[in-house]
Amino acid sequence: xxxxxxxxxxxxxxxxxxxxxxxxxxxxxxxxxxxxxxxxxxxxxxxxxxxxxxxxxxxxxxxxxxxxxxxxxxxxxxxxxxxxxxxxxxxxxxxxxxxxxxxxxxxxxxxxxxxxxxxxxxxxxxxxxxxxxxxxxxxxxxxxxxxxxxxxxxxxxxxxxxxxxxxxxxxxxxxxxxxxxxxxxxxxxxxxxxxxxxxxxxxxxxxxxxxxxxxxxxxxxxxxx
Numbered sequence: 001x002x003x004x005x006x007x008x009x010x011x012x013x014x015x016x017x018x019x020x021x022x023x024x025x026x027x028x029x030x031x032x033x034x035x036x037x038x039x040x041x042x043x044x045x046x047x048x049x050x051x052x053x054x055x056x057x058x059x060x061x062x063x064x065x066x067x068x069x070x071x072x073x074x075x076x077x078x079x080x081x082x083x084x085x086x087x088x089x090x091x092x093x094x095x096x097x098x099x100x101x102x103x104x105x106x107x108x109x110x111x112x113x114x115x116x117x118x119x120x121x122x123x124x125x126x127x128x129x130x131x132x133x134x135x136x137x138x139x140x141x142x143x144x145x146x147x148x149x150x151x152x153x154x155x156x157x158x159x160x161x162x163x164x165x166x167x168x169x170x171x172x173x174x175x176x177x178x179x180x181x182x183x184x185x186x187x188x189x190x191x192x193x194x195x196x197x198x199x200x201x202x203x204x205x206x207x208x209x210x211x212x213x214x215x216x217x218x219x220x221x222x223x224x225x
Contacts, residue, residue, distance in 0.1 A: 028056035044068035049088025074121035092145035097121030102142030130177035156193030
């Protein structure tokens with residue numbers, strides 16, 4: 001019996017600590033819909049995107065930022081500024097604290113923005129990002145985002161054009177949101193992209209539901225740098 005005493009005391013002393021921490025974060029009403037994407041800031045705040053209209057009882061349209069304790073950061077996209085009017089499926093946090101949201105929407109931050117929008121760190125929409133073609137980015141939806149070492153942005157989803165340029169499932173953007181050349185694999189992509197990430201060795205990995213004859217790839221491929 002003496003041998004069992006110490007383990008039992010350890011369990012009793014440690015377990016309540018984890019329970020208290022779990023309850024402390026987001027212990028309010030929570031999100032009244034689905035959350036499809038999140039991005040964690042260096043300061044501990046968390047940006048979430050999905051299909052919802054309120055977080056902890058506070059109105060928030062498909063996009064919100066939480067403080068480190070799980071409470072809603074009311075300074076980010078205040079009530080006077082509307083969030084995306086459709087689901088947010090992907091988030092990309094940039095080094096300056098701004099965040100790019102992709103999904104299936106037509107209006108965000110009081111701007112016409114189809115499927116892609118950029119919010120500054122203070123929650124205001126960046127009107128200069130993605131203003132091409134009247135703010136209509138795709139003819140489908142955006143489901144994945146990745147930041148490349150050169151500062152460019154990869155966008156993946158279910159689309160055939162991006163800002164009026166032929167792009168099938170993958171587009172590469174400059175820092176201002178304009179389409180730049182590459183990646184060439186997108187011209188032969190047959191299907192949609194659901195996830196992507198930059199490779200430390202250069203280039204990027206792309207996954208989803210597609211085929212790519214040029215690389216004999218099915219559902220996952222690596223893009224050259």
